[in-house]
Amino acid sequence: MNAKYRNFVLFTLLMVALLIVFEACQQYYYILQFDLVPLSDFTFTELMIGQAYRWLIWLMITLTYFGTIIYRGQSDELFKITRLSTTAIHFVLLITTNVVITAILRIIINDLPMTIESLWDNCVFYFFQKTPIYTLAHGAMVGMLHLVNSNQNLEIEILDLKNKNESEPTDNPQALSIKIGMRNKIIPLSDIVWIEAYDYCVKIHTVSQHAYAMRNSLKALEKRLLSHQFLRVHRKAIVNMNKVSEVTYNSSSYLTLDNHTKVDIAQSRVKSIKTFFN
Structure with missing residues (x-):
């Protein structure tokens, strides 16, 4: 706690x-x-x-x-x-x-x-x-x-x-660095499936089915990952669009990812997702 x-x-x-x-x-x-x-x-x-x-x-x-x-x-x-x-x-x-x-x-x-x-x-x-x-x-x-x-x-x-100034000195990051105890876990962007808002942190979901908590906000990560095929699809989720296998548009739109996870799409984000795929 x-x-x-x-x-x-x-x-x-x-x-x-x-x-x-x-x-x-x-x-x-x-x-x-x-x-x-x-x-x-x-x-x-x-x-x-x-x-x-x-x-x-x-x-x-x-x-x-x-x-x-x-x-x-x-x-x-x-x-x-x-x-x-x-x-x-x-x-x-x-x-x-x-x-x-x-x-x-x-x-x-x-x-x-x-x-x-x-x-x-x-x-x-x-x-x-x-x-x-x-x-x-x-x-x-x-x-x-x-x-x-x-x-x-x-x-x-x-x-x-701090993360903007120290953790990722480059404007073109290829990985995220997550502090776990006394060590840093380096997660390549290609291994990230989606990122979920989790209370005052974010949870990084990876292709290996592991999830890592990171002290950061979706808003900050959205700006850093925008040019890497990551898209904000909901106020609680950023998705690696390369990991999307299916998109369902209806009254409750959602993305189906390669690992079969379903991520809700906010209605305000539907247009940007359609634009991305077009």
């Missing part, structure tokens, strides 16, 4: 632990203040456990959701805070999922009848009880990931400049 994401996960775990303690204390205060339940009927530990399972559900759903977005290289869609409408949609989906699952578990744990009315009542209860604090917690996570995202993008820009 990337060190920055590891720190983010640790921060999230600490935040969840504090929220569990806070809500347990809050619940304990309300019970005492309004004399809701006799003190002999519960312990503070039981209140902590009751809050813990709800927050553990929240944690698992949220980390899975954010992890999937990061793994698919779509973090810019969520973690750029300027895209408020997109971020709001993610918030609604996350909060709704958490509320529904928490409501279902409460019905099961308390051995209540699983009816539409019971589910609705519990969903409404948890929606009004949990939405404000869930929103704040999600906001804190998005803010942290926004900082990680911005930092990673800055590192990539620096690496792009």
Whole structure:
């Protein structure tokens, strides 16, 4: 796991632990203040456990959701805070999922009848009880990931400049140099089948079926490889057009490569691909 994401996960775990303690204390205060339940009927530990399972559900759903977005290289869609409408949609989906699952578990744990009315009542209860604090917690996570995202993008820009000035001193590169541990792996351009955006890196797919991660961006590689039969066919893919065996044009256009991999074609790139082959 990337060190920055590891720190983010640790921060999230600490935040969840504090929220569990806070809500347990809050619940304990309300019970005492309004004399809701006799003190002999519960312990503070039981209140902590009751809050813990709800927050553990929240944690698992949220980390899975954010992890999937990061793994698919779509973090810019969520973690750029300027895209408020997109971020709001993610918030609604996350909060709704958490509320529904928490409501279902409460019905099961308390051995209540699983009816539409019971589910609705519990969903409404948890929606009004949990939405404000869930929103704040999600906001804190998005803010942290926004900082990680911005930092990673800055590192990539620096690496792009470094690679341009040092790694490939020639304007006509015949190979890519990829640092693996303490050594550099030299991959001839003729051995590259396609290049895939992979979170904050790129993944180089070769004819030997091996894939190598490289700290660079597709945008930088696109400029360097343009004159070597490489073409940007999607925001997430550059293809060695010499390795293309078939092109399919329809509502979901794609390239079939020599190794039978199918690579999606963005509609905005269809014209440039047709021009290339013509």
